[in-house]
Amino acid sequence: MPVTALDGRVVWRRRTPLAQWAIWCGWFALGVLFVLSWQVMNKNTIWLFVEDAPRQAADLLSRAWPPRWSYLDSLWVPLWDTLNIATLGTALGIVLATPIAFLAARNTTPSVAILRPVALLIIVATRSINSLIWALLLVAIIGPGLLAGIIAIALRSIGFIGKLLYEAIEEIDEAQVEAVRATGASRWQIMDYAVWPQIAPAFAGISVFRWDINIRESTILGLVGAGGIGLQLQSSLARLAWAEVTVIFIVILATVVISEWVSAKVRAAII
């Protein structure tokens, strides 16, 4: 127990002086890093614009309010497209991610040496690129439109669903697998009767969770041309039609809140 002598008495302290110094040095280093980063980040910042911000904000608000509700009529089709991007993208992502998850899980993979690292690499690589960047690439490749959005959402979902699913597979109860194997079941029968029933609730939960995230992400994919309500947002922003932008923001917010509610209800029903 670290103590210090004070006027001949022994006083309790939480840390030894050395540990205390190390902690102070750590915080000091963080402070220095912050100040340096701040200076490098702001070397090109025009402070005049920043000082001007409150006036700009007030100006923006006066243009954005009241929302132009008549614009709502032309938003239903893009909204339907957005839902389709998220749902079909999630479905495609699930189809692609499930085999990869089985290949990545230590207890179901056919080869630990070759296939498992490849599957893990796919999971990590697809997860580290945001769906907006996938969309940027895919719009360049297959042209603007819903398909680019769907594939972007699917690719991003592979990593997420694959990771959670393979962790769920690795956590299953081996005793049940053993029991089914003892009946003389084939490899696929073991998958079907021992592994799958154990991960089915997790699978449904993960899918609905990802669908909810994908609704959120698909609303902005249009900014790079991948269809949906983001396309409308892009054109309203380009025309500086802030009253329309407000309507779009409200619609996006409502969609996100509803999808979050649906997803929470479904997950509560499953688990």
Next chain:
Amino acid sequence: MSTPAASTRWTRPPLIGNPWLRWGLYLGVALYLIAAVSTLDVNWLRVLDGLSNGWRVLEGFFAPDFTTRSRDIWQGMEESLTMTVTSTVVGCLISIPIGLGAARNVAPLPVYAVCRSIIAVSRAFQEIIIAILFVAMFGFGPFAGFLTLSFATIGFMAKLLAEDIEDIQEAQAEAIRATGASWWQVVNYGIQPQVMPRLIGLSLYRLDINFRESAVIGIVGAGGIGATLNTAMSRYDYDTAGAILIMIIAVVLVAEYASSHLRKWVQ
């Protein structure tokens, strides 16, 4: 299980017990898929046309060009990294009082309501939309990105911190309170030691997320490597775009590995 009289063969129970709900769900999904796919309207000629384009993008990925636009790449990377550090520090500092206020066991009801609504607002909109607004107000560049990421960090950190504070062992706070400690002393000696390891872990996790997001918000003009990537793509300069993507993946991997390692070490 079917009735034993009709058959003694075992059938396994379905995932959804109620047959009406189950078949209704299947029918609904089938109808939706038909409706969704029929309104898809894909221009397959353009897609076929684009596949050769796709080959060029892939080529760029496998033969990245780091040198031609190295100045742009370096500047984008510098902006992204500095933006990540400053926004995480500022966001975490602001989220501590808000997180305290949003924990029902330390804050009175009016403060709780205010802090919870701040969290709800910050979490409702995603980074890109906030970036659009901040770029419109503060002009292009990393300062708008810094504000966006700080704002998003506040919602994330404060929510998790508040939940953590609500989950603490009440006995320790009670013990400190019994010595006659003031509110500040209870927070400092009864609560802070319990949540500190997790707070540091969450900050590191958020550092990781903020870098990923900083690569995206540049697309709407908030600075960072995303802006460089967007420019490269619109110039059809796929070699540079490939180089940028490789750098983003590399930094994300390093950040993820380092942050999970550090989190284990802290906790």
